[in-house]
Amino acid sequence: MKITIISGSHRDPSQSMKVAQHIQRVLREADYCVEAEIFSLAGNPLPLWDQRIWEDDPEWREILQPMRTLFGASDAFVVVSPEWHGQVPAGLKNLFLLCSKNEVGHKPALIVTVSAGDGGAYPVAELRMSSYKNNRICYIPEQIIVRHVETVLNADPEKNDPRSDPYYQERIAWALSLLGQYASALKAVRDSGVALHKKFANGM
Secondary structure, X not given: OEEEEEEOOOOOOOHHHHHHHXXXXXXXXXXXXXXXEEEEOOOOOOOOOOHHHOOOOHHHHHHHHHHHHHHHOOOEEEEEEEOEOOEXXXXXXXXXXXXXXXXXXXXXXXXXXXXXXXXXXXXXXXXXXXXXXXXXXXXXXXXXXXXOHHHOOOOOHHHOOOOOHHHHHHHHHHHHHHHHHHHHHHHHHHHHOOOOOOOXXXXX
């Protein structure tokens, strides 16, 4: 099983990447995951969507091919998003405009949001509401909201809150194991062919 972790922050370095790297370490030690790779938006490398994508523009094909290859070979995703001004970063929302059902359709994804304070809920709601419709990514019911992120999941134990860090470590490990089960189950849905319907290619 291959799981791709999307680090949705444009910043470098970022707390989102720190969380993504922790998740990668957990997955690499898990018996259900063979490969775990991080796809980072640090530096915002992808241009904004435009309609030439629908026209099979060769320039866009070249830009998107690395993402399409990685995502297409993935069985599941972890989407790590910071909360900027109460929202998902523009680059991460743009990524989902650039994705199609060929890369992420009917594959499970775990939402992980990151907040420096007590926030983190708004990006969860935004991703669930408006990032899945035509690309058909399947967010699982479980989610992780890492609050006060600077005090947990640090490589230096001295920088971690002894009350919060064990909780996040345990909950993330459990949520990832659940994601692995969804990945196994949804493979059967994709293999059935029922999801490939030319008339109903897009969501309502």
